Amino acid sequence: MEVKILKKKKIGWIGGGNMAYAMVSGILQVDPGIHKNLMVSDPNEEKRQSFESDFKVKATSSNKTVIEHSDILILAVKPHKCGDVLDEIKVMEKDNLLVVSIAAGVTMEYLQDHLGPKAKIVRTMPNTPVQVQAGMTLITPNANVEPKELKEVRAIFESIGKVDEIDEKFLDAVAAISASGPAYVYMFIEALGDGGVLKGLPRKQSYEIAAQAVLGAAKMILETGKHPGDLKDMVCSPGGMTIEGVYALERNHFRASIIEAVEICTDKSKKLVKG
Secondary structure: OOOHHHOOOOOEEEOOOOHHHHHHHHHHHHOOOHHHEEEOOOOOOHHHHHHHHOOOOOOEEOOOHHHHHHHEEOOOOOOHHHHHHHHHHHHHOOOOEEEOOOOOOOHHHHHHHOOOOOEEEEEEEHHHHHHHOOEEEEEEOOOOOOHHHHHHHHOOOHHOEEEEEEHHHHHHHHHHHHHOHHHHHHHHHHEEEEEEEHOOOOOOHHHHHHHHHHHHHHHHHHOOOOOOHHHHHOOOOOOOOOHHHHHHHHOOOOOHHHHHHHHHHHHOOOOHOOO
């Protein structure tokens, strides 16, 4: 995907953690030349060196330097650290700065309280598969963000996956499904692969088979538009082996465990800004 809309925009990240790394990696896979427009700040020297050596992206320990550099500033710090960083942005009083938060649990109200009523803010919830351009990002802007600016934010995330807009009240649940969900899927793939190893398959091959099965199943849902239950039923022949496996999973509360994980994760998201 082209990112022409971002050619003249300078983008900065405050916080050089896993998500910032994944976003920079994904964007540069689309357009390596845009690296000159990107900058990251982080207090950790090793992280800064990673951005510079891996991507040729300038990294600094100074948030102020990144704020001065940026037209679009992505807030990528832990939720409980957002307050101090937001106050630092506010002190800079930079006109027309577009602030994009990827911090789970940090509400628009909280962001605006720190940045002021005129601040242009977009809350987003991406996930780490952005690193392989297969991310899912949900976004919600405040009233100060102009359509052109929202299009620029969408361009950032569309270059590394799918994007959709959503009401802010759903973002905690989105975090539990989209942002945390890959961890659950990795566990499932590992377990599925381990089942193959138990039955004699080489470990590497077994994990590859399991991962491809998950990838294919996900594409079936996205591309056919069919309900997951309908697709499951298509695999479960009467009296067949798959329904036996489904029965085993149900006996062990497979679906209930996943639903509970989403519920607990959603509740945790709402508390993250409090530390």
